[in-house]
Amino acid sequence: MKLSATLRSRSDQALAFLRARILDGDLKPGALLAESAVAVDLGVSRVPIREALFALERDGLVEFSETGRAYVKDLSPHDFEELYVLRLTLEPVAARLAAAALREDPSALEKNIEATRRASSLIKVTHLDLDFHEIILEASGNARLLKLWRSSGHELELWLGRLHRSKQIQTHGTREETVSTHCDLLECFRTQPPPVCERKMREHILGWREWLPAGMPVAAHDGTKSTTNRR
Amino acid sequence: MKLSATLRSRSDQALAFLRARILDGDLKPGALLAESAVAVDLGVSRVPIREALFALERDGLVEFSETGRAYVKDLSPHDFEELYVLRLTLEPVAARLAAAALREDPSALEKNIEATRRASSLIKVTHLDLDFHEIILEASGNARLLKLWRSSGHELELWLGRLHRSKQIQTHGTREETVSTHCDLLECFRTQPPPVCERKMREHILGWREWLPAGMPVAAHDGTKSTTNRR
DNA sequence: TGAAACAAAACGGTATACCGTCTCAAGAAC
DNA sequence: GTTCTTGAGACGGTATACCGTTTTGTTTCA
Numbered sequence: 001m002k003l004s005a006t007l008r009s010r011s012d013q014a015l016a017f018l019r020a021r022i023l024d025g026d027l028k029p030g031a032l033l034a035e036s037a038v039a040v041d042l043g044v045s046r047v048p049i050r051e052a053l054f055a056l057e058r059d060g061l062v063e064f065s066e067t068g069r070a071y072v073k074d075l076s077p078h079d080f081e082e083l084y085v086l087r088l089t090l091e092p093v094a095a096r097l098a099a100a101a102l103r104e105d106p107s108a109l110e111k112n113i114e115a116t117r118r119a120s121s122l123i124k125v126t127h128l129d130l131d132f133h134e135i136i137l138e139a140s141g142n143a144r145l146l147k148l149w150r151s152s153g154h155e156l157e158l159w160l161g162r163l164h165r166s167k168q169i170q171t172h173g174t175r176e177e178t179v180s181t182h183c184d185l186l187e188c189f190r191t192q193p194p195p196v197c198e199r200k201m202r203e204h205i206l207g208w209r210e211w212l213p214a215g216m217p218v219a220a221h222d223g224t225k226s227t228t229n230r231r
Numbered sequence: 232m233k234l235s236a237t238l239r240s241r242s243d244q245a246l247a248f249l250r251a252r253i254l255d256g257d258l259k260p261g262a263l264l265a266e267s268a269v270a271v272d273l274g275v276s277r278v279p280i281r282e283a284l285f286a287l288e289r290d291g292l293v294e295f296s297e298t299g300r301a302y303v304k305d306l307s308p309h310d311f312e313e314l315y316v317l318r319l320t321l322e323p324v325a326a327r328l329a330a331a332a333l334r335e336d337p338s339a340l341e342k343n344i345e346a347t348r349r350a351s352s353l354i355k356v357t358h359l360d361l362d363f364h365e366i367i368l369e370a371s372g373n374a375r376l377l378k379l380w381r382s383s384g385h386e387l388e389l390w391l392g393r394l395h396r397s398k399q400i401q402t403h404g405t406r407e408e409t410v411s412t413h414c415d416l417l418e419c420f421r422t423q424p425p426p427v428c429e430r431k432m433r434e435h436i437l438g439w440r441e442w443l444p445a446g447m448p449v450a451a452h453d454g455t456k457s458t459t460n461r462r
Numbered sequence: 463t464g465a466a467a468c469a470a471a472a473c474g475g476t477a478t479a480c481c482g483t484c485t486c487a488a489g490a491a492c
Numbered sequence: 493g494t495t496c497t498t499g500a501g502a503c504g505g506t507a508t509a510c511c512g513t514t515t516t517g518t519t520t521c522a
Binding site for chain 4: 484
């Protein structure tokens with residue numbers, strides 16, 4: 001194994017490497033990440049590996065046993081539901097907080113949509129979709145909100161990646177649908193007051209669950225009971 | 232310095248020790264936490280100290296400079312506003328999700344209120360107040376929501392502790408007010424549907440800002456602009 | 463055949479050591 | 493007096509080593 005030299009410290013390099021391996025599905029759920037073994041693989045000592053593993057635990061990609069061993073996280077449908085609820089909670093609030101700033105300067109969103117129109121592959125569309133949401137979280141001016149959103153993003157990416165590889169779902173709509181719904185949101189930010197933007201974002205996220213596989217448990221947004229989506 | 236032996240690892244002991252020192256105000260905002268110095272103080276090597284510092288960063292009690300030095304966090308009013316928004320976002324959702332479970336078994340909340348009635352000091356009332364909210368977060372069944380709430384709690388405790396020591400505020404109402412509002416919430420969980428519980432919890436948290444010092448910036452819950460409370 | 467006991471290997475927690483970088487203060491140049 | 497230079501100490505990043513515990517595979521006994 002060879003570590004990229006673009007990142008400062010070896011911990012960061014190990015972190016990036018392991019994160020990519022886990023998200024790519026190269027490291028299977030439940031796999032033991034023994035410090036010594038990984039250290040030998042990557043040609044570094046155990047110290048940077050330890051730190052990378054702790055960081056991965058923070059991101060939810062790794063979990064520790066009681067005896068301190070690190071394993072690749074095995075996410076359940078319930079985990080996904082928790083993550084979905086989290087997004088459904090955070091993003092509308094972020095949209096409300098970001099509304100004023102985005103109304104004043106919607107250029108970042110416009111550029112993103114333009115890039116999505118020109119994107120050469122579906123995977124790029126997916127990344128630009130994520131970026132679109134991140135722009136809103138950043139514009140909210142609440143760094144903690146953004147931090148929490150990002151950390152949940154790693155787990156979500158892990159979950160969606162696994163579903164995608166097992167061919168159970170398409171994890172998103174087409175380019176046209178993405179562009180269309182994002183244009184809707186942009187128009188909302190441009191013309192509507194914050195509380196309307198909040199509602200719009202909630203609807204946007206609720207609409208996203210239509211892309212999940214049939215039978216995937218998702219929380220009902222009225223909070224009464226869990227249900228399953230219709231597809 | 233002597234570390235308590237009740238915790239497993241030296242990292243945990245160092246973490247508990249440093250966290251207590253920071254929250255007590257013994258370590259001032261901006262103070263450098265040099266690994267070697269702390270290690271010597273606590274009679275351990277640098278390794279457990281490093282891990283404790285990383286954990287403290289995760290909790291928001293410590294921040295790292297670009298060169299990797301750890302400093303005790305210096306919270307600004309803007310930081311407090313971010314934390315307040317976070318709670319205002321998370322807790323009502325937790326209340327909605329927890330409503331069904333708490334309706335079925337409100338005993339934990341009842342016991343907490345009873346203990347609050349009997350509490351011998353105001354500091355105990357404060358802790359029981361926190362516990363009351365934590366019970367709701369736990370009952371939400373969303374472990375991630377709980378985790379985020381707890382992590383924001385450390386920062387909030389830090390902020391309130393500093394205000395309290397500088398005599399700028401009383402950080403809470405009286406025992407009677409606490410018991411009274413909590414009884415209100417309990418009654419709501421017992422008799423009202425989840426969305427009503429959600430609204431009730433939002434009001435409860437909005438009411439809490441009345442206890443902040445005059446001029447403390449808090450986010451308006453309509454999301455339009457920041458404002459200041461009236462006291 | 464299956465369970466219990468045991469031994470060897472694996473693994474994590476921690477201490478120590480080395481090295482490069484950063485910091486900061488004392489001194490030099492202007 | 494102010495700014496620039498410089499060198500010693502401080503500090504963090506990482507490697508290596510030691511030790512106790514956990515894990516695992518094998519053997520032994522019922």
